[in-house]
Amino acid sequence: MAHVVQPDPAADGGATVGFRVTPRSEPEAQAPGFRSLRNAQPVAGASGSDCSPVATHAATIPDKSSDAIATGAFTMADDAKIAQFQKLVEQNPNDDMAQFSLGTALLDAGRAMDAGPCFQRVLAVNSQHSKAYEMLGRVQIATGHRDLAIQTLTNGYRIAHRKGDLMPMKAMAELLTSIGAEVPTVTEKRAESGEGSTIAATEGFSCRRCGAPGPKMERRPFKGPLGEQIHATVCAKCWKEWVGMGTKVINELRLPMFDPAAQEMYDKHMKEFLMIE
Ligand SMILES: [Zn+2]
Incomplete structure (x- = not known):
């Protein structure tokens, strides 16, 4: 069964081995909603x-x-869950929720390499999805891409702070610390x-x-x-x-x-x- 998610090459440069994430430039002022419909x-x-x-x-x-x-x-077996989410992302590659779920299921199943492009894809669709930065950072650490992880987690930390997403923010600070990187300084602005x-x-x-x-x-x-x-x-x-x-x-x-x-x-x-x- 084919299991590798094929990211749309038009979006965000496609999947590289290192899962580089470059948030699209968007206006700073964002709607407070976590997810765009x-x-x-x-x-x-x-x-x-x-x-x-x-x-x-x-x-x-x-x-x-x-x-x-x-x-x-x-509990649904990992494989069944993964297959179900794969079908969803094939039907609609821009569904960030399905992509996120597939990435999480793959990561849970120990398939970090396959999970990376999913979180990348979530961020291509929704660059403000702070939890996806956290998950992508985990993938990059697990696959030995420390420099990319620092970049992802630093960006994600700032976004999480700006949106007030406290838990991903805390998790990303811990991940940065765990790989000996600095946690960015942020002002106390809500x-x-x-x-x-x-x-x-x-x-x-x-x-x-x-x-x-x-x-x-x-x-x-x-x-x-x-x-x-x-x-x-x-x-x-x-x-x-x-x-x-x-x-x-x-x-x-x-x-x-x-x-x-x-x-x-x-x-x-x-x-x-x-x-x-
Ligand atoms: Zn609220």
């Missing part, structure tokens, strides 16, 4: 609606038993809140995904510890963005939501999107 395209056969109730419903499915899942009984600035701030709250001071969701989005955690750390606007994206996840991955493995994958995407670990 501009490349979103309805999948043939899917409803095409980004706001169908199914996503909201899926998110209210009671907590999975993480113990049961951890036993591996419900991510610009942009359109969110007209919304009333919530005392002492700062969304961990976009850095905005609010507003919070009125109540937790679903029951259980994860719902509590999301309510405590993610703003209402980011949650709404996820609900739209979650529909896309379900449609594109054809997730049968009664299957615990599918619920697990949905949760994984949700945590990645909302930057929860």
Whole structure:
């Protein structure tokens, strides 16, 4: 089975052995959103609606038993997962979410060499995807490209700081330190809140995904510890963005939501999107 992702040669210079990443020059002022939906395209056969109730419903499915899942009984085999994501990126090479998922699955399976071009491709589509810099940096370290890793992680760290993506920022600082490189100095300026600035701030709250001071969701989005955690750390606007994206996840991955493995994958995407670990 062919497994190497063929990046579009028109984008960002294609894949080199070293996975060099040169962020496209874009205006400094960025929308606060983590992911742009501009490349979103309805999948043939899917409803095409980004706001169908199914996503909201899926998110209210009671907590999975993480113990049961951890036993591996419900876990999709690596190969099956990889094949599924490969099919998606073949259908739409500009789908940064599918590319990111494929890269992560390949890296999880110990295939760092194959994972590199996926994260590169994510960054070609969305140069502000801070988590993709982190993952590409990991790949470059794993494949012995220290200089490129420093470049990737330094760029990524600055972008994460500007956007207020605290967890990738912390992870990239640790990666830089682990290879004896300097962590860039950044000013204490918060991510610009942009359109969110007209919304009333919530005392002492700062969304961990976009850095905005609010507003919070009125109540937790679903029951259980994860719902509590999301309510405590993610703003209402980011949650709404996820609900739209979650529909896309379900449609594109054809997730049968009664299957615990599918619920697990949905949760994984949700945590990645909302930057929860
Ligand atoms: Zn937010």
